[in-house]
Amino acid sequence: MDLNSASTVVLQVLTQATSQDTAVLKPAEEQLKQWETQPGFYSVLLNIFTNHTLDINVRWLAVLYFKHGIDRYWRRVAPHALSEEEKTTLRAGLITNFNEPINQIATQIAVLIAKVARLDCPRQWPELIPTLIESVKVQDDLRQHRALLTFYHVTKTLASKR
Numbered sequence: 001m002d003l004n005s006a007s008t009v010v011l012q013v014l015t016q017a018t019s020q021d022t023a024v025l026k027p028a029e030e031q032l033k034q035w036e037t038q039p040g041f042y043s044v045l046l047n048i049f050t051n052h053t054l055d056i057n058v059r060w061l062a063v064l065y066f067k068h069g070i071d072r073y074w075r076r077v078a079p080h081a082l083s084e085e086e087k088t089t090l091r092a093g094l095i096t097n098f099n100e101p102i103n104q105i106a107t108q109i110a111v112l113i114a115k116v117a118r119l120d121c122p123r124q125w126p127e128l129i130p131t132l133i134e135s136v137k138v139q140d141d142l143r144q145h146r147a148l149l150t151f152y153h154v155t156k157t158l159a160s161k162r
Contacts, residue, residue, distance in 0.1 A: 010035070010044045011058065014065075018057040032065060037080035042069055042090055049105065050097045056105070063105055067112040074119055087124070091116060095131045098146040110150040114157035121158065128154065 013035075016028035035041045048054060049062040073082050082090075094113050100106040113128075121128050132154065135147030 006040060006044050007047055010041070011048055011054070014048065014058045014061050015055070017061055018055070036065075036069060037073070039083060039086060042066055042073075042082065043086060043093075045069075046090055046093045049109070050093070050100075052101060056102055059102070059105055060108070063108045063112065067108060067115065070112055070115045070119075074116065087120070091120065091125050091128075095128060095135075098135050098143045098150065099140070100146055101142070106146050106149060110146070110153040113150050114153035117154045118157045118161055121154070 010032075013028045013031050016024050017032060019025050019028070045062045045066045049059045049066065051059070069082075072078060073080055074087070075081060094109070094116065097109065100109060117125065117128055132147055132151045136144055136151060138144055138147070
């Protein structure tokens, strides 16, 4: 997926998917379901839900699709699994965004980082914990709060790992 052209199209379909009109909603959901297995789709979703200028409902939907995609396509053995290159890009993008102004979206991002951490930490994602610790030390209250929220979810998830 070409990121720039794809972002516009995915954004438009996500906007349609937030519609209350089922005639608009159903085809949009079907289109998103088809894109789930396309390379680059989750990078586009990351760009959308980290863009604070977009509509909250669209960003919320993007973060939920991303979170569900982790469950389905993050493992190497999963059918249509994400490539290692894309996963590396996504991991890097996830831990640079501790300034989310909306609490509900920040919580979803923290949960999805924890889901990725459960699968990839520490082997494929050794920089996660040091990055979280550094982010907790910053003077910006919002960034510190979001980093602590993420640290909480990551710790909770990793503690439940067998």
